[in-house]
Amino acid sequence: xxxxxxxxxxxxxxxxxxxxxxxxxxxxxxxxxxxxxxxxxxxxxxxxxxxxxxxxxxxxxxxxxxxxxxxxxxxxxxxxxxxxxxxxxxxxxxxxxxxxxxxxxxxxxxxxxxxxxxxxxxxxxxxxxxxxxxxxxxxxxxxxxxxxxxxxxxxxxxxxxxxxxxxxxxxxxxxxxxxxxxxxxxxxxxxxxxxxxxxxxxxxxxxxxxxxxxxxxxxxxxxxxxxxxxxxxxxxxxxxxxxxxxxxxxxxxxxxxxxxxxxxxxx
Amino acid sequence: xxxxxxxxxxxxxxxxxxxxxxxxxxxxxxxxxxxxxxxxxxxxxxxxxxxxxxxxxxxxxxxxxxxxxxxxxxxxxxxxxxxxxxxxxxxxxxxxxxxxxxxxxxxxxxxxxxxxxxxxxxxxxxxxxxxxxxxx
Numbered sequence: 001x002x003x004x005x006x007x008x009x010x011x012x013x014x015x016x017x018x019x020x021x022x023x024x025x026x027x028x029x030x031x032x033x034x035x036x037x038x039x040x041x042x043x044x045x046x047x048x049x050x051x052x053x054x055x056x057x058x059x060x061x062x063x064x065x066x067x068x069x070x071x072x073x074x075x076x077x078x079x080x081x082x083x084x085x086x087x088x089x090x091x092x093x094x095x096x097x098x099x100x101x102x103x104x105x106x107x108x109x110x111x112x113x114x115x116x117x118x119x120x121x122x123x124x125x126x127x128x129x130x131x132x133x134x135x136x137x138x139x140x141x142x143x144x145x146x147x148x149x150x151x152x153x154x155x156x157x158x159x160x161x162x163x164x165x166x167x168x169x170x171x172x173x174x175x176x177x178x179x180x181x182x183x184x185x186x187x188x189x190x191x192x193x194x195x196x197x198x199x200x201x202x203x204x205x206x207x208x209x210x211x212x213x214x215x216x217x218x219x220x221x222x223x224x225x226x227x228x229x230x231x232x233x234x235x236x237x238x239x240x241x242x243x244x245x246x247x248x249x250x251x252x253x254x255x256x257x258x259x260x261x262x263x264x265x266x267x
Numbered sequence: 268x269x270x271x272x273x274x275x276x277x278x279x280x281x282x283x284x285x286x287x288x289x290x291x292x293x294x295x296x297x298x299x300x301x302x303x304x305x306x307x308x309x310x311x312x313x314x315x316x317x318x319x320x321x322x323x324x325x326x327x328x329x330x331x332x333x334x335x336x337x338x339x340x341x342x343x344x345x346x347x348x349x350x351x352x353x354x355x356x357x358x359x360x361x362x363x364x365x366x367x368x369x370x371x372x373x374x375x376x377x378x379x380x381x382x383x384x385x386x387x388x389x390x391x392x393x394x395x396x397x398x399x400x401x402x403x
Contacts, residue, residue, distance in 0.1 A: 029295060045298075052296070211268065222330075226288040233293075234302035261277075264268040 003072025009123050012116040013065060013073075019109050020062040027055025040101035046176045050185030056227065057193060060220035067215045071267070076210030078121045079203040084196035085114045091188045098184065130207050138208020139266070144259045148209075151255045152201045155194045158248065162190040173242040174235045209259070211267030218260035221253035228253075270340045276394050279387045280333050286384060287330035294323025307374065345397045352392050355385035 001010055026034050031051060035043040061084075064077055092107045137145045161168070169186055170178045200213050228246050235241040271277050293299045300319045304311040329351075336344040362381045366373065392398060 048298070215268070222285060222288055223292070225285060226292050229289055230293050230296070230299045233306075234299050236302075261269075267268055 001069050004124070006123055009073070009120050012120040013068070016113050016116055017062060017065040017069075019113055020058050020065065023106075023109075024055050024058035024062055027051050028059060029055075037105070038101060038103055040099040042179070042181055044177070044179070044182075046170060046179055046182035047185060049173075049176060050182065050189055052227075053189055054185070056223050057189075057220065059223070060216045063219040064212045064216040067212045071211060073120075073124050074210045074212045075124075075126050075207075076200060076203055076213045078117060078126065080196055080200035080213060080216075082114065082117055082121075083199045084193065085110055085117065087192035087196060088188070089114070091184075091192055095181075095184055098180065130203065132206055133208035136205055138204070139263060141262055144209075144262045147255045147259050148201065148204070151252065151259075152198070152205070154248070154252060154255075155197050155201065159191055159194050162186065169242070169245055173245060174239040209263055209266075214256075214260045214263060214267070217256035221256040221260075224249055225253050269337050271337060271395070273394055276341075276391045277337065279391050280337055283384060283387050283391075284330050284333035284337070286380060287326050287333060290380075291323050291326035291330055294319040294326060296323075341395045341397070344395075348388060348392050348395070348397055351388045352385070355381065355388050359385045 002013055004010065031043075031048055034051060035041060041047055061081065064081075068074060068077060089107065089110050092110065095101070096104075096107070135145075137148050139145060166183055166186065167178045169190070170176045170182050176182065204210060204213060228249055232241050232246060269277060271280070293303055297316055300316050300323075301311045303319075304315065309315070332347055332351075336347060359381050362378045366375070366378050
């Protein structure tokens with residue numbers, strides 16, 4: 001498993017997978033339990049929307065663990081996950097400072113996951129050098145390469161759009177309200193996660209695409225498309241759905257899936 | 268990564284995966300299940316939502332099954348696709364019966380979706396040369 005005989009790596013990755021499974025399943029499928037564990041988080045529709053979204057992201061990270069379980073460790077996973085977890089720790093600290101919550105489970109599990117990732121990365125023998133691939137993105141497929149450039153551009157645009165008007169998504173999406181907690185969730189979803197994605201894209205631009213990252217992207221996209229359609233279908237009659245957000249996500253999903261299907265025979 | 272060599276089959280299986288995921292999340296997540304019941308003019312009780320959740324998990328498991336079909340050699344997926352052809356055929360017959368006896372305003376989405384799922388499965392089953400007899 002993980003294409004290694006090192007039990008520390010195997011156990012470490014198993015534990016990270018377990019944490020991702022627990023939080024992914026809880027945030028996506030059992031919000032009542034989540035809210036009962038974090039009483040300072042309001043159980044409103046805005047928070048539910050973003051917590052479910054975070055849960056889906058977490059399940060996509062879990063898909064990366066499963067992928068590497070079969071195919072072996074890949075450096076790109078660490079390039080993505082380490083900035084993401086650092087961002088999460090900062091985000092949780094900010095949230096707890098603002099709300100006065102005293103449930104440290106999420107914070108502690110993130111810190112443990114970060115330590116495990118560093119240990120596994122060290123034992124896997126990855127150096128802090130990133131060898132350049134022969135071509136940008138490590139592929140001769142121009143369509144995929146251009147789509148990856150477009151994806152990078154869209155990720156940057158998404159971050160800039162958040163800073164231009166942080167409450168735009170909350171204001172324009174049917175059923176959501178502009179609340180302090182909702183805006184904090186939006187910060188995590190639209191800034192911190194995309195920053196980690198930019199790290200992963202920059203790494204792949206230099207070193208070549210990685211199967212684990214493309215597979216995580218494809219998995220996330222498949223679920224996200226289903227969620228977009230469900231949200232559009234569930235929007236109350238006479239209410240204008242947030243087509244900008246739906247379109248933005250849909251384009252990202254199409255880019256992810258196109259690149260995945262075009263390059264999947266390489267990994 | 269994808270072991271099936273036929274691009275048409277890969278496209279159809281991917282669409283089937285998407286449909287399963289769409290219906291799965293619609294039934295599993297309470298807000299979507301509630302709005303589905305409202306649209307179809309039914310009462311949303313705790314029991315109904317719970318039962319819909321059970322069905323939703325079956326759909327999500329089917330989605331995972333399609334994902335496994337994509338990344339495994341075709342001969343290893345024969346029984347799964349055969350089961351899906353038969354299962355979706357039975358569902359389609361039931362749907363036709365329900366719609367034939369329906370009264371008032373009718374939404375044809377689920378009937379069309381079920382028919383498309385059956386056709387998709389049967390087409391993939393044929394294209395990947397999984398058929399062992401005349402019908403199945």
